[in-house]
Amino acid sequence: MKTLSFSAVNRICRAMASKKVSKITISDVACVAGVSVTTVSRVLNGERYVREDKKRAVLEASAKLDYQPNVYARSLAGDRSYLMGLLLDEAPGGEYLAGMQRGAMKRCKEAGLHLVVEHFDRSTELDEIESFLTKLKLSGAILTPPACDNKVLLAALARKKVPTVRISPSEQYPGMPSVKIDDYQAARTVTDHLISLGHKEIGFIAGDLEHADARERLSAFRDSMAAAGLPVLEEWIQTGRYLFEENLGAATKILDQSQRPTALFSSNDDMAAAAIVVADRLNIRIPQDLSIVGFDDTPMASALSPALTTVRQPVEEMAATAAGLLADIQSDSKRLPDAPIILDVEFILRGSTGLASHN
Amino acid sequence: MKTLSFSAVNRICRAMASKKVSKITISDVACVAGVSVTTVSRVLNGERYVREDKKRAVLEASAKLDYQPNVYARSLAGDRSYLMGLLLDEAPGGEYLAGMQRGAMKRCKEAGLHLVVEHFDRSTELDEIESFLTKLKLSGAILTPPACDNKVLLAALARKKVPTVRISPSEQYPGMPSVKIDDYQAARTVTDHLISLGHKEIGFIAGDLEHADARERLSAFRDSMAAAGLPVLEEWIQTGRYLFEENLGAATKILDQSQRPTALFSSNDDMAAAAIVVADRLNIRIPQDLSIVGFDDTPMASALSPALTTVRQPVEEMAATAAGLLADIQSDSKRLPDAPIILDVEFILRGSTGLASHN
DNA sequence: AATAAATATGAAAGCGCTTCCATATATTCT
DNA sequence: AGAATATATGGAAGCGCTTTCATATTTATT
Numbered sequence: 001m002k003t004l005s006f007s008a009v010n011r012i013c014r015a016m017a018s019k020k021v022s023k024i025t026i027s028d029v030a031c032v033a034g035v036s037v038t039t040v041s042r043v044l045n046g047e048r049y050v051r052e053d054k055k056r057a058v059l060e061a062s063a064k065l066d067y068q069p070n071v072y073a074r075s076l077a078g079d080r081s082y083l084m085g086l087l088l089d090e091a092p093g094g095e096y097l098a099g100m101q102r103g104a105m106k107r108c109k110e111a112g113l114h115l116v117v118e119h120f121d122r123s124t125e126l127d128e129i130e131s132f133l134t135k136l137k138l139s140g141a142i143l144t145p146p147a148c149d150n151k152v153l154l155a156a157l158a159r160k161k162v163p164t165v166r167i168s169p170s171e172q173y174p175g176m177p178s179v180k181i182d183d184y185q186a187a188r189t190v191t192d193h194l195i196s197l198g199h200k201e202i203g204f205i206a207g208d209l210e211h212a213d214a215r216e217r218l219s220a221f222r223d224s225m226a227a228a229g230l231p232v233l234e235e236w237i238q239t240g241r242y243l244f245e246e247n248l249g250a251a252t253k254i255l256d257q258s259q260r261p262t263a264l265f266s267s268n269d270d271m272a273a274a275a276i277v278v279a280d281r282l283n284i285r286i287p288q289d290l291s292i293v294g295f296d297d298t299p300m301a302s303a304l305s306p307a308l309t310t311v312r313q314p315v316e317e318m319a320a321t322a323a324g325l326l327a328d329i330q331s332d333s334k335r336l337p338d339a340p341i342i343l344d345v346e347f348i349l350r351g352s353t354g355l356a357s358h359n
Numbered sequence: 360m361k362t363l364s365f366s367a368v369n370r371i372c373r374a375m376a377s378k379k380v381s382k383i384t385i386s387d388v389a390c391v392a393g394v395s396v397t398t399v400s401r402v403l404n405g406e407r408y409v410r411e412d413k414k415r416a417v418l419e420a421s422a423k424l425d426y427q428p429n430v431y432a433r434s435l436a437g438d439r440s441y442l443m444g445l446l447l448d449e450a451p452g453g454e455y456l457a458g459m460q461r462g463a464m465k466r467c468k469e470a471g472l473h474l475v476v477e478h479f480d481r482s483t484e485l486d487e488i489e490s491f492l493t494k495l496k497l498s499g500a501i502l503t504p505p506a507c508d509n510k511v512l513l514a515a516l517a518r519k520k521v522p523t524v525r526i527s528p529s530e531q532y533p534g535m536p537s538v539k540i541d542d543y544q545a546a547r548t549v550t551d552h553l554i555s556l557g558h559k560e561i562g563f564i565a566g567d568l569e570h571a572d573a574r575e576r577l578s579a580f581r582d583s584m585a586a587a588g589l590p591v592l593e594e595w596i597q598t599g600r601y602l603f604e605e606n607l608g609a610a611t612k613i614l615d616q617s618q619r620p621t622a623l624f625s626s627n628d629d630m631a632a633a634a635i636v637v638a639d640r641l642n643i644r645i646p647q648d649l650s651i652v653g654f655d656d657t658p659m660a661s662a663l664s665p666a667l668t669t670v671r672q673p674v675e676e677m678a679a680t681a682a683g684l685l686a687d688i689q690s691d692s693k694r695l696p697d698a699p700i701i702l703d704v705e706f707i708l709r710g711s712t713g714l715a716s717h718n
Numbered sequence: 719a720a721t722a723a724a725t726a727t728g729a730a731a732g733c734g735c736t737t738c739c740a741t742a743t744a745t746t747c748t
Numbered sequence: 749a750g751a752a753t754a755t756a757t758g759g760a761a762g763c764g765c766t767t768t769c770a771t772a773t774t775t776a777t778t
Contacts, residue, residue: 035758036757036758036759037758037759038757038760039757042757048755048756049755049756049757050755050756050757051755054756054757073763075763076763076765077763078763079763
């Protein structure tokens with residue numbers, strides 16, 4: 001049994017008595033538990049080779065003293081940090097970001113990690129990124145679109161050997177796991193829904209075809225149509241953009257002609273909203289004359305009138321999953337999976353879709 | 360002149376040659392610059408009492424070696440951290456959050472700080488908050504609404520002496536600066552705009568009156584009406600909530616009666632959107648029969664049809680200002696201002712407002 | 719010119735941890 | 749039984765910085 005030095009005991013007692021949380025260190029815990037700091041460290045880091053009774057003693061002492069390990073000392077001494085990076089490009093839509101953040105944060109909290117958020121866009125220099133990574137030694141990084149496809153960023157992360165999980169990336173890279181939804185399957189579900197309502201003439205507004213998910217949604221649409229033996233009119237397939245005006249344009253091209261579809265599948269809710277506006281201008285009633293579906297279930301989807309039938313990505317869960325993967329390789333020294341992890345989407349039926357009118 | 364040890368020189372040269380950024384430490388810089396580590400530290404922290412030539416030497420060496428001070432070592436040795444906290448309650452609207460984050464981050468980058476994001480809601484225990492604060496020793500905290508009015512959180516921050524800036528808080532606390540807009544003035548501008556268009560019968564949908572800003576907007580409305588000698592009908596003043604359905608209800612109460620106002624001032628864009636939906640259902644044309652103004656300029660405001668006349672809070676700038684205040688007390692040991700800092704809003708005129716119809 | 723005050727610099731002592739190394743004890747294997 | 753191995757524990761050396769203290773060098777003051 002280790003002897004407690006008077007000074008240490010004094011200090012601890014005073015600290016506890018005066019309620020002034022004058023920082024408790026690992027050696028205080030060691031004193032109280034009657035073990036060495038090494039042992040305390042072992043217990044706290046879940047290492048082997050500590051007898052049960054000592055482990056318990058340490059845990060008790062640590063709880064009694066309300067010991068909070070100093071993150072900086074740990075990071076300096078060990079070579080891991082307790083910071084998880086959430087790396088973003090210019091916000092990919094506020095709600096999306098907020099969801100990501102919430103999911104990642106929850107999981108991080110469980111693992112005793114903290115979320116550091118940082119923006120990097122395509123114009124960020126490699127130097128700046130590397131300097132950031134060097135400085136913070138992130139114990140993991142989560143990349144959301146479109147940052148997850150930023151080559152410079154990916155290169156920097158690889159060079160600095162930061163474990164990285166990407167969310168909905170456009171392309172796969174070996175050794176970099178990702179979390180995504182099955183865009184193809186989701187888009188087929190949506191298209192099949194429209195077809196099942198009796199629609200035979202369906203238009204499609206695609207997202208940026210640079211992105212794999214946009215391409216998959218489009219080909220799913222084509223496949224579903226083909227499977228149902230329905231023709232696809234190329235004039236009814238348009239590409240949207242990020243600006244609302246451009247989306248209005250895309251919707252107008254499809255809807256403002258003598259022959260127009262009875263249903264419209266928009267690759268995201270914003271473009272669907274634009275379509276609703278256009279339909280309204282053209283005096284096309286929804287859903288009587290035109291069914292519209294979106295994708296993403298943004299808050300706008302339920303605010304629109306009629307509310308938008310759409311697909312919800314499990315945004316929060318995706319981020320949580322990503323954070324979980326990274327947290328696990330820390331604690332259990334698991335390896336990151338190579339294959340993408342695919343989560344289920346939720347199809348949300350609202351008022352913007354209806355039976356095809358009999359004409 | 361200090362002599363360079365062979366090993367040090369070797370190590371540094373090899374490191375530079377092999378391009379493998381094997382971490383450069385402060386003593387490497389000291390060697391190359393021909394000074395002590397103390398001096399390097401002084402230069403890097405902008406302290407006095409360093410001769411110009413040495414300062415230059417240090418800066419050069421540090422640049423040449425691409426030296427990145429180790430954040431953890433600094434935080435451990437000194438008692439400041441390089442982390443700024445952005446403390447949120449359950450996301451106050453995604454776009455708002457995204458803006459806050461962008462603003463705060465930009466300013467933090469300039470100051471060499473990093474943004475740690477963390478959620479705390481009203482149900483979070485004091486213990487959990489304190490433990491977080493103890494562990495991270497944030498060098499500053501930015502609180503967004505509604506976290507900025509979380510007493511428990513405020514108490515914890517005060518106890519841990521974390522410099523804090525609150526954004527748009529409901530109440531002032533001494534010694535805790537805040538950044539906000541002049542809600543009263545903004546609401547007067549909006550109301551005066553409606554009045555100047557000839558409207559005499561104006562309704563108002565208030566936000567949660569628990570919040571000071573909502574109260575101020577309401578009293579500004581009343582004052583403007585009074586100043587113009589116009590009556591205010593209490594039935595035309597309703598309170599909105601957070602759910603879209605509730606907002607629909609509020610708008611309906613005002614609009615769905617024999618006598619309804621010719622203009623409606625909604626305390627935020629969401630409620631204005633609800634009003635537009637209700638107006639549409641009641642076959643009230645906007646802006647011919649009814650002018651509507653919102654508040655916040657969310658993306659929805661420009662997506663609506665007609666686009667919403669509204670007021671934009673300088674969200675990003677507010678966060679940047681908050682971050683700036685906190686960064687300054689670090690570097691220049693300035694003190695935090697006691698009085699709230701008030702930023703200007705921008706009145707945005709769009710299609711949802713028009714001249715009062717002559718009836 | 720002599721003294722006081724301001725300026726400039728480095729050695730060394732930590733900050734609170736983790737981890738290597740040495741040692742001690744318990745367990746398993748010939 | 750003794751050797752080989754697995755289990756348990758602590759001492760002490762850092763991790764890369766900041767900061768105190770002592771000391772040297774200038775500059776201002778009488």
